[in-house]
Amino acid sequence: MKKMFGMWVVIIFGLIFTLSACGEQSQEDVVKKLESNLESMNGYKAKAEMTMNTGQEEQKYNIDIWHKKKDLYRVKLNNDQDEKGSQIILKNEDGVFVLSPALNKSFKFQKEWPENGSQPYLYQSLVTDILKDNEAEFKVSEDHYVFETKTNYQSNNNLPYQKVYFDKKSYTPEMVEVLDKDRNALVQVNFSEFDSDPSFEDGDFAREKYMTKESAEETASGDGKADTFSVVYPQNMAGSELVEESQVETENGERVIMTFSGEKKFTLIQEKQDVVPTMSSPQMVQGEIVNIGHAIGALSDNTIEWFSGGKSFVLASEELTREELIEVAQSVKGKEVK
Structure with missing residues (x-):
């Protein structure tokens, strides 16, 4: 009888050990697998939809992401509210660019992007944030x-956390939620495709490929006709009010200069942009890439510049903080007035 009991004990413990060994992966196991995938991957192509509720209106982007190891990126973002086409974040041997092909305009930055901050649509950025956070929380659901x-958004301290959902079979990202201090999701990225063994063609990461007349026509969703110049106003005026508005004639038609004063002083300049048939030189910016919801812009210490709706914008202030500059720029979607 004792022998029989002892045999059952051995069997039961063996079953427990087997079930434990076949159970869920630990946090350490998953992190190692993510890191291993990142190191072995030669590149990837992914598609995602990003919804942003960081401003006064919800903004949606369709995102097409290409990455080729080690340091080549092409991120195409199409805002469904901008009929003037997509914008492209491009990184190659020459630098980092934000391209607006339909307007033949581009900004050039130093090469710190994307390492200088969190990027919710880049696989390596998500994994890096996990590796850097010793206090990262880990949960297992049925599929994820x-x-x-923690996040690292240098230009926005209002988004300190993120939740990243990885598929349990492929270890690729399926959803990212970027959270405010109260854990509300203000940005959500949903991945619909992720190819970890893609092929690329020569010139896929060359600026010239996207800044020709033909590519400008392809990326523009409008009919190519000149639009009537209209003026847009910020809905968030940082406690100030419009005290002066002047119009200046330019080669493109018209430039409007607005001066705001009150709690903070700032200036907003907007100008109609016509497509130029030949590739123009990029405008060098000593700053960083920032997503203001309706456009991708260039942020320096006291200025944000961006292209949207067939117009160029410059928001400048010696008194607004970086966060306030972003908030005002995000709100420049007000009622249009001729």
């Missing part, structure tokens, strides 16, 4: 490994 980590 879920991490909650």
